[in-house]
Amino acid sequence: MIRSVALAALLATSSLTSAALAQTAPADVAFATTDASDPYLWLEEVEGDRAMAWVADQNARSLGVLQGDPRYAGLHDAALAVLEARDRIPAPAFTHAGLVDNFWQDGTNVRGLWRRTTLDSYRTDAPDWQTILDVDALAAAEGKNWVYRGSNCLPPEERLCLISLSDGGKDAVTVREFDSVTRTFVEGGFELPESKGGAAWVDQDTLLIARDFGEGSMTTSGYPMIVKRLRRGQTLDQAETVFSGQPTDVLVGATTLRDADGAVRAVLVTRAFSLFEAETYRLNADGTTTQLQLPAKSDINALVQGQLVVSLKQDWTAPSGQAFRTGDVIAWTLDDWLADPATRAQLVIRPGEREAIEGITATRNSLVVALFENVRGNVYVYRPNPSGEWARTRLDLPENVTVGVGSASERNDQVFVSATGYLTPSTLYLADAATGALAEVKALPPKFDAEGLEVQQFEARSADGTLIPYFVVHRAGAPTDGSNPTLLYGYGGFEVSQLPGYSAPMGRLWLERGGTYVVANTRGGGEFGPRWHEAALQENRQRAHEDFQAVALDLIARGITSQRRLGIMGGSQGGLFMGAMLTQRPDLINAAVIQVPLFDMLRYHRLLAGASWISEYGNPDIPEERAWIQAYSPYQNLRAGQPYPEVFIHTSTKDDRVHPGHARKAAARMQELGYPVLFYENTDGGHGAAANLRETARRLALEYTYLTRRLMD
Numbered sequence: 001m002i003r004s005v006a007l008a009a010l011l012a013t014s015s016l017t018s019a020a021l022a023q024t025a026p027a028d029v030a031f032a033t034t035d036a037s038d039p040y041l042w043l044e045e046v047e048g049d050r051a052m053a054w055v056a057d058q059n060a061r062s063l064g065v066l067q068g069d070p071r072y073a074g075l076h077d078a079a080l081a082v083l084e085a086r087d088r089i090p091a092p093a094f095t096h097a098g099l100v101d102n103f104w105q106d107g108t109n110v111r112g113l114w115r116r117t118t119l120d121s122y123r124t125d126a127p128d129w130q131t132i133l134d135v136d137a138l139a140a141a142e143g144k145n146w147v148y149r150g151s152n153c154l155p156p157e158e159r160l161c162l163i164s165l166s167d168g169g170k171d172a173v174t175v176r177e178f179d180s181v182t183r184t185f186v187e188g189g190f191e192l193p194e195s196k197g198g199a200a201w202v203d204q205d206t207l208l209i210a211r212d213f214g215e216g217s218m219t220t221s222g223y224p225m226i227v228k229r230l231r232r233g234q235t236l237d238q239a240e241t242v243f244s245g246q247p248t249d250v251l252v253g254a255t256t257l258r259d260a261d262g263a264v265r266a267v268l269v270t271r272a273f274s275l276f277e278a279e280t281y282r283l284n285a286d287g288t289t290t291q292l293q294l295p296a297k298s299d300i301n302a303l304v305q306g307q308l309v310v311s312l313k314q315d316w317t318a319p320s321g322q323a324f325r326t327g328d329v330i331a332w333t334l335d336d337w338l339a340d341p342a343t344r345a346q347l348v349i350r351p352g353e354r355e356a357i358e359g360i361t362a363t364r365n366s367l368v369v370a371l372f373e374n375v376r377g378n379v380y381v382y383r384p385n386p387s388g389e390w391a392r393t394r395l396d397l398p399e400n401v402t403v404g405v406g407s408a409s410e411r412n413d414q415v416f417v418s419a420t421g422y423l424t425p426s427t428l429y430l431a432d433a434a435t436g437a438l439a440e441v442k443a444l445p446p447k448f449d450a451e452g453l454e455v456q457q458f459e460a461r462s463a464d465g466t467l468i469p470y471f472v473v474h475r476a477g478a479p480t481d482g483s484n485p486t487l488l489y490g491y492g493g494f495e496v497s498q499l500p501g502y503s504a505p506m507g508r509l510w511l512e513r514g515g516t517y518v519v520a521n522t523r524g525g526g527e528f529g530p531r532w533h534e535a536a537l538q539e540n541r542q543r544a545h546e547d548f549q550a551v552a553l554d555l556i557a558r559g560i561t562s563q564r565r566l567g568i569m570g571g572s573q574g575g576l577f578m579g580a581m582l583t584q585r586p587d588l589i590n591a592a593v594i595q596v597p598l599f600d601m602l603r604y605h606r607l608l609a610g611a612s613w614i615s616e617y618g619n620p621d622i623p624e625e626r627a628w629i630q631a632y633s634p635y636q637n638l639r640a641g642q643p644y645p646e647v648f649i650h651t652s653t654k655d656d657r658v659h660p661g662h663a664r665k666a667a668a669r670m671q672e673l674g675y676p677v678l679f680y681e682n683t684d685g686g687h688g689a690a691a692n693l694r695e696t697a698r699r700l701a702l703e704y705t706y707l708t709r710r711l712m713d
Helices: 049-066 072-084 135-142 334-339 504-509 530-534 538-557 573-584 608-617 623-632 661-672 693-712
Strands: 100-104 113-117 130-134 146-153 160-167 173-179 191-195 198-203 206-210 226-231 240-244 251-258 264-272 278-283 289-291 298-304 307-312 329-333 346-349 355-362 367-373 376-384 390-394 402-408 414-420 427-432 438-443 453-461 467-475 486-489 516-520 566-571 591-595 647-652 677-682
Touching: 049 661, 049 677, 049 693, 072 504, 072 693, 113 135, 130 135, 135 146, 146 198, 160 198, 198 251, 198 264, 206 251, 226 251, 240 251, 240 264, 240 278, 251 298, 264 334, 298 355, 298 367, 307 334, 307 355, 329 334, 346 367, 346 376, 355 402, 367 402, 376 402, 453 538, 467 538, 486 538, 486 693, 504 693, 516 538, 538 566, 538 573, 538 608, 538 623, 566 573, 566 693, 573 591, 573 623, 573 661, 591 693, 647 661, 647 693, 661 677, 677 693
Parallel strands: 486 516, 486 566, 566 591, 591 647, 647 677
Antiparallel strands: 100 113, 113 130, 146 160, 160 173, 173 191, 198 206, 206 226, 226 240, 251 264, 264 278, 278 289, 298 307, 307 329, 329 346, 355 367, 367 376, 376 390, 402 414, 414 427, 427 438, 453 467, 467 516
């Protein structure tokens, strides 16, 4: 999406109270409700000697247990074989010239290759790939732990590119100009030091950059607050400021709105003043800015045949007087709308009550949309008529699967679309949005034995009566006596939908070995559009926790599993989900994999990118909001004498999005209370907890070894 406030995160800005002060806190103060009553603040010192010594001790003990299990080696080898397999579908990305790019990792290219071929060659069984950048070779030559974070190439030639490289998997990146024809970094070209932020091409000699420019240039969320214009040959100090936000904003950034021929139609600056709300400004030729008349909760999706397409995340009365609903997709003729914001908009899509838009892209002449009904997808093509109205046709893809819209061509109406399911390996199609023609390009071979497995969809009734859908993947005719080892996965936040998809590692390491896999579609996600997300925001966050608990209760009531055989898994916001289940309903579970979690919700806003999530959770510095957060914050709600199972918590030292202190403090507090805890911290890897395929295989093997011990033994 062109305008979006989906965020990455930045370095910590919190100050730490000394451990000595914390240890002198009055005994009658509730646990960790103030800095003075938190004895584990020293674990927030990411690279502190004491903290890292604690991590080393924990790693040695946990790895000794899990890697010492005789099943670990087999699970690790199986995971690595799946991850390094060469018969995967190479994810295609159209270039403006109609070529196909791909980023590829395998056992030989652990860090990966950026490579390119023709569309005709890509459609063959053995494409003729030409390497553009070898990240393994670059890392070796420069002595760096580089992780490739993508390229941004200047249309229409796309010869000059901005390459983003992360040190060890952090969100912060170094940006360097690269010539994709000579396949070398441009000598004396643009180079931006490590920071979170972005850079947009205006022309071959001009960038708009939002970076860390030094003191006073970052928001309290740790994101860029200032956009500057950088011309070729200038130093960062010489760049001209074109827009400044406020310290209390989440971030500011810039982008260029281009037509299908690569011509700039508008230069846009976005000021996100909360995680979900933003203002967008047009940067005028004279250096002034004009705010666009858009609702705060909206995204600019595409420019199609001169039509600006926008999706709404709130009810809105446009300057024209037209009333639109949350979830609507609307469009204006760009030139008319820029000249007169009161120009009437056309309604393109109005999703139904149980529908949600999960993807929008544009070819040269068409809008291509993945539209889901009850978590099952279809792909539709929308084209504007001369009158400005939009006609719709459906692509003839398989039904009852997850569909995805991928890269689209700006030269014609070709677009890659995919179909997949829990037991259905991904199939990639090349569609012609103009004619509806559909051709299978590649199909993933089965990566695990699905013989005898089936997928069922059920609904659980949450505490307030809302029906929560969930999927169960298990053996057909599995017993209903509670004996099935079952892994329940959840996320429940940030409007992120949990859609059916083919996971080769999960299938090989869990389903193939007799496990049952369950995915909960709780509120907080986007399965039924923005309203499904908004139903669990801030003071209503507990609803999402109750949804997840309702699914667990329903699984047990149906006899699919039992407390003895039920484990849960989730990461990041999903790690908070796991912590809430652990502290509120430990009687329902016998295992919990808590990945890179949020856990101390009274301090989350002071750690790394936490302040940017206040619109999701609320502000702990406001007493009323602090009260509802404290009611569920897992760290403060850990208690002695509870039936907590042994948990497996893991994080990464290089995670500069969710602070590793959350996971560390959770483990330390549980151990203090006398509970068994397995804790592992990868010293690289970023928020994904793995910087390369081998680290990913190790993480997977650790997780499934733990789950085997807890649920299958």
